[in-house]
Amino acid sequence: xxxxxxxxxxxxxxxxxxxxxxxxxxxxxxxxxxxxxxxxxxxxxxxxxxxxxxxxxxxxxxxxxxxxxxxxxxxxxxxxxxxxxxxxxxxxxxxxxxxxxxxxxxxx
Numbered sequence: 661x662x663x664x665x666x667x668x669x670x671x672x673x674x675x676x677x678x679x680x681x682x683x684x685x686x687x688x689x690x691x692x693x694x695x696x697x698x699x700x701x702x703x704x705x706x707x708x709x710x711x712x713x714x715x716x717x718x719x720x721x722x723x724x725x726x727x728x729x730x731x732x733x734x735x736x737x738x739x740x741x742x743x744x745x746x747x748x749x750x751x752x753x754x755x756x757x758x759x760x761x762x763x764x765x766x767x768x
Contacts, residue, residue, distance in 0.1 A: 662698045662754035663698075666692075666695075666696040666698045666699050667698070667753070667754050668752070669688060669692050669699050670699050670701075670702035670703075670751035671748050671749075671751045671752040672688060673685045673688050673689060673699070673702055673703055673706050673751070674744050674745075674747050674751060675748055676688065677706065677710075677744060681710065685703065685710075686707070688703070689703025689704075689706070698751075698754075698756070701756055702747070702751050702757075704766045704767075705747060705757070705758065705759050705762075706744075706747070707766050708759070708763060708764055708765055708766050709740070709743060709744070709747070709762050711762075711763060711765055711766075712762035712763045713736060713737075713762075715763070716732075716736045717733070717736055717737075720732035720733045720736055721733070739761075743759050743761075747759055
């Protein structure tokens with residue numbers, strides 16, 4: 661059973677990303693990762709999601725040359741938003757949720 665404090669901090673990692681995409685979640689993760697494996701897991705998931713969707717946006721900009729990038733520029737942020745909301749809810753309910761479609765660069 662995951663402690664309620666850990667669930668709230670893990671959820672805040674995702675929620676604070678709407679205000680500061682990188683610094684806020686990174687600070688929360690660094691402060692709490694040694695205290696909780698659950699927070700460490702979700703911090704790594706968020707940072708992997710951020711890295712992956714930054715890469716997807718770069719690819720979308722490159723693909724604007726052939727036209728499909730214009731569609732991807734609109735779709736990629738919506739998918740990212742949906743995945744962050746889903747991950748925040750799962751973290752709040754104490755689930756270890758592995759975000760689909762991301763690179764696992766920061767390993768567990």
